[in-house]
Each structure stands twice: as C-alpha cells, then as structure tokens.
Amino acid sequence: MTGPSHDTAPPALPAAPTTPAPPTARNVPALLLALRRTEFTGSVTVSSTPGGTIHLEQGLVSAVETPGAPTAETLLLKSRRVGEQEWASAETAASTGRPADAPPARGGDLGTALVAQGTISAAELEAVCVAAAFDGAFALALSPPGSWETAEAAPPARIALRPGIEPERLFEETARRTALLTRLWGPPGELARIRIRPATRPESGAPRIPVRHREILAAATGRRTARDLAFTLGRGVFAVLLDVVRMDARHLLHREPAHPAPPAPSVAPRIPTNEPPPASTGPLPRRVRSGPGARGPGSPSGPSGPGHLPARPERAAAPDGPPNTHRAEHTARTETTEQSEKSTP
Amino acid sequence: MRALEASLADVLGSPGVVGAALVDAVTGLTYQSAGDHRLLGTGAELAELTSLIGERLYEAGAESELESLVVTSTRHHQVVQVVPRKGDPLLLATVLDRERTNLALAVRQSADRAQDLLA
Numbered sequence: 001m002t003g004p005s006h007d008t009a010p011p012a013l014p015a016a017p018t019t020p021a022p023p024t025a026r027n028v029p030a031l032l033l034a035l036r037r038t039e040f041t042g043s044v045t046v047s048s049t050p051g052g053t054i055h056l057e058q059g060l061v062s063a064v065e066t067p068g069a070p071t072a073e074t075l076l077l078k079s080r081r082v083g084e085q086e087w088a089s090a091e092t093a094a095s096t097g098r099p100a101d102a103p104p105a106r107g108g109d110l111g112t113a114l115v116a117q118g119t120i121s122a123a124e125l126e127a128v129c130v131a132a133a134f135d136g137a138f139a140l141a142l143s144p145p146g147s148w149e150t151a152e153a154a155p156p157a158r159i160a161l162r163p164g165i166e167p168e169r170l171f172e173e174t175a176r177r178t179a180l181l182t183r184l185w186g187p188p189g190e191l192a193r194i195r196i197r198p199a200t201r202p203e204s205g206a207p208r209i210p211v212r213h214r215e216i217l218a219a220a221t222g223r224r225t226a227r228d229l230a231f232t233l234g235r236g237v238f239a240v241l242l243d244v245v246r247m248d249a250r251h252l253l254h255r256e257p258a259h260p261a262p263p264a265p266s267v268a269p270r271i272p273t274n275e276p277p278p279a280s281t282g283p284l285p286r287r288v289r290s291g292p293g294a295r296g297p298g299s300p301s302g303p304s305g306p307g308h309l310p311a312r313p314e315r316a317a318a319p320d321g322p323p324n325t326h327r328a329e330h331t332a333r334t335e336t337t338e339q340s341e342k343s344t345p
Numbered sequence: 346m347r348a349l350e351a352s353l354a355d356v357l358g359s360p361g362v363v364g365a366a367l368v369d370a371v372t373g374l375t376y377q378s379a380g381d382h383r384l385l386g387t388g389a390e391l392a393e394l395t396s397l398i399g400e401r402l403y404e405a406g407a408e409s410e411l412e413s414l415v416v417t418s419t420r421h422h423q424v425v426q427v428v429p430r431k432g433d434p435l436l437l438a439t440v441l442d443r444e445r446t447n448l449a450l451a452v453r454q455s456a457d458r459a460q461d462l463l464a
Contacts, residue, residue, distance in 0.1 A: 127376055
C-alpha cells in the first residue's frame with residue numbers, strides 16, 4: 001500500500017513571501033521549522049482565505065485555528081462530548097479558580113479545567129486536540145498561499161496541546177492527506193468547494209449504508225460543503241472529505257455545481273446613469289392598459305440595440321399623455337411603466 | 346497532556362505485546378505509538394485496511410459493525426481493535442510475540458483495553 005511516489009508530495013502549507021518574518025523564510029513550513037529551532041512561543045497568523053493562526057509553544061504547534069476547519073472547541077461541543085453548561089463552568093473555573101501564586105492566565109487552561117471537573121478524560125481531550133491541529137493544518141493547505149506575520153505576545157489558544165506537535169510531522173501528514181485525496185478524487189481544493197446532497201435513489205430497497213455515512217446524508221442539504229458538514233457534525237474536514245469521496249464512489253451523493261445554477265436576483269440599479277435601460281428591444285411584454293389598439297408602431301421597428309437606442313430619449317422626454325404620467329408616478333419608475341409610456345404617443 | 350502516551354505505555358506492559366499504536370480509524374492519523382510498532386505498518390494503512398474490510402462486511406450483509414481484526418503470522422499476532430467513542434472511532438493496534446501469547450486471551454485483553462483507553 002505504500003505508494004512508490006513517496007517523495008513527490010512536498011508539504012503543501014501556504015507559501016508566499018510578502019512580509020519577511022523575523023527569521024526570513026520562504027514559506028510557512030520553512031518559517032515554522034526556523035521557529036522550531038529558535039523555540040519560538042507565540043503565533044503565526046496566515047492571511048490567505050480563509051487563513052488562520054498557528055499557535056506555537058517552544059516551537060511546537062500547540063493549536064491551529066482557522067475558519068476553514070473546526071477547532072478543538074467546536075469539535076468538543078458539536079459532537080456533544082462536552083455540553084454547553086459544562087463548557088461554561090470550565091470557562092469560569094479556568095479564569096477565576098486558579099491559585100493566587102499561579103502564573104497569570106497562561107491560556108489554554110480550559111482543557112485542564114474540563115478534565116479537572118470530570119467532563120472529559122485527559123486522553124480523549126488530547127486526541128481531540130491533536131486531531132483538530134492536524135485538520136486545521138490541512139484546511140490551511142487547501143487554500144492558495146497568502147502572507148503571514150508572527151506575533152510573540154499573542155494570546156495562546158484556549159485549548160492548547162502541551163507539549164505540541166513537531167512542525168515536521170504536521171507537514172508530512174498534510175502532504176499525505178493532500179496526496180491521498182488527489183489520488184482518490186482529484187484536486188482537494190476543488191473537492192472542498194463542492195456542495196453535496198443525497199443522490200435520489202428510487203430503488204431504495206434496503207440501502208446498506210454505515211451510520212457515519214447516513215449522518216452525512218442527513219446533513220447534506222445541497223447547500224453545504226464538506227467544511228460546513230464538518231462544522232455541523234463536529235468532525236474533521238479531512239475525515240468528512242474522505243467519507244464524501246467514498247460515498248461518491250458508491251453513488252450515494254449528488255454533487256451540486258460549484259456555483260448554484262440560478263444566480264441571486266440582481267440588485268444592481270435598474271437605470272445606472274443617464275443611459276436608457278437596455279430593456280427596450282422588441283420582445284419584452286408590453287403593458288397595453290390604455291386600450292387594445294394602442295400597440296404602437298414601435299414594436300416591429302428595432303429588433304436589436306444600436307439602431308434603437310438613439311430614439312429612446314425622445315420617448316422619455318415625451319411623457320405628456322395624461323393617463324400615463326399619472327401611472328408612472330405610482331409605479332415608481334419601473335420598466336413596465338416606461339413601456340406603457342412609449343406605447344401611447 | 347501526555348495522557349495518550351501513558352495509555353499506550355500501559356498497553357505495552359501487557360504480556361506478549363511488543364508494539365502498539367493508536368490510530369484514527371477514518372483519517373489514519375497516528376495519535377501515539379510505542380514499542381516496535383513498525384510491524385503494524387503506518388496508521389494510514391491500518392485505517393485503510395480496516396475501513397475496507399468494515400465496509401465490505403457491511404455490504405455483504407453483516408448486521409453488526411467491525412470490532413477487531415486479527416492477523417497471524419509465523420512469528421507475530423497483530424490485533425487491531427476498533428475503539429468506539431463519540432465521534433470517529435479509533436484503532437488500537439498491537440503486535441504480539443507469538444511465542445508468548447495466547448491469541449484468544451490477547452483478543453479479549455485488547456477489547457478490554459479499548460473500553461478504558463479513553464475513559
């Protein structure tokens with residue numbers, strides 16, 4: 001199962017030098033390795049889309065927070081490992097319940113509080129934190145690279161891994177994940193943008209679908225991407241993507257086009273400048289309230305734009321027909337009223 | 346936070362166990378490993394293998410979920426135990442020295458370990 005191409009996938013974390021960080025680095029992995037050597041404690045904020053923050057303690061990655069993947073906090077709460085109330089009481093315990101001689105608010109002690117109050121076992125919490133950090137790194141690698149900045153005085157993550165993860169391990173795992181999805185499906189960045197919904201299966205006699213996949217089907221509305229599903233279900237983005245790939249292979253899913261077909265109704269101004277609206281070319285429906293015979297000679301004249309446009313200002317300047325001026329005020333300048341204005345003179 | 350390391354050290358202390366690894370059953374991420382775990386292959390391979398077998402079992406009509414996977418070789422036993430939990434399950438994989446192990450007992454022990462690994 002070990003593919004022959006072991007060296008083909010370089011670490012795919014964001015990479016683009018715009019602001020040279022204190023240790024000049026070519027990309028984020030290089031930066032993290034340099035910070036590992038100097039045992040840097042602080043944070044690296046990557047500003048791509050969605051971007052994120054990599055928390056470091058002694059050069060080791062203690063947490064990765066990005067809007068692109070659920071943090072440990074989201075995983076714990078959404079998967080119902082930790083209830084809202086237990087969370088709140090751990091928060092107060094972490095902020096107030098420390099001994100007086102303890103170092104002031106180191107941050108990341110929320111996890112300790114959760115374990116101390118018996119909400120979650122230390123092993124379970126550690127597993128969730130490790131999973132969240134790797135998933136966050138993977139999510140960062142999905143988007144095109146951006147710039148970054150380092151901050152030494154940055155507050156640590158609320159739930160931090162101590163000791164953290166060796167940056168190198170993070171890159172290797174991220175590269176493996178990217179390579180695996182590429183092999184199974186295609187570009188992971190593209191896969192992550194797909195919105196899915198359950199495939200319509202008329203022959204649903206007794207579809208044998210594992211529970212995990214059934215949960216995804218239940219949550220897939222056609223508007224959610226794998227990332228959205230991960231947040232909803234309290235699972236990792238990579239885990240959901242893998243399941244999506246497997247389910248797709250079994251034809252359980254229907255992929256929505258990347259851009260939903262009917263675009264939102266335009267809210268652009270109808271009459272942008274002094275120019276007449278282009279809607280005046282032939283085939284639009286006309287309002288003929290002022291009588292059935294009032295259909296003017298305007299309709300057959302200009303089938304297309306250029307010949308038609310110059311005639312337009314005249315019509316707009318002649319709203320003298322008594323019934324139409326009245327109506328135009330009422331219907332607030334819509335296109336249909338203009339059409340009816342035109343038809344009378 | 347070295348709870349996982351401690352858990353796995355416990356597992357390694359069991360009679361006959363020469364290596365152990367704790368792996369995410371879905372992503373294949375290795376959370377922790379101890380002893381001579383190379384015989385188990387990578388976490389990714391373990392996850393792929395178990396999910397393949399699990400899915401095929403399911404498709405073939407098995408009513409229950411995969412619980413463990415036992416591979417015997419001339420020198421070692423490998424026991425891969427599914428550790429159910431809230432969220433995606435984990436895999437506790439152990440390599441046992443065949444000379445020193447009663448397989449039935451080892452499987453039983455592995456199941457017990459899975460119960461209190463994260464408790």
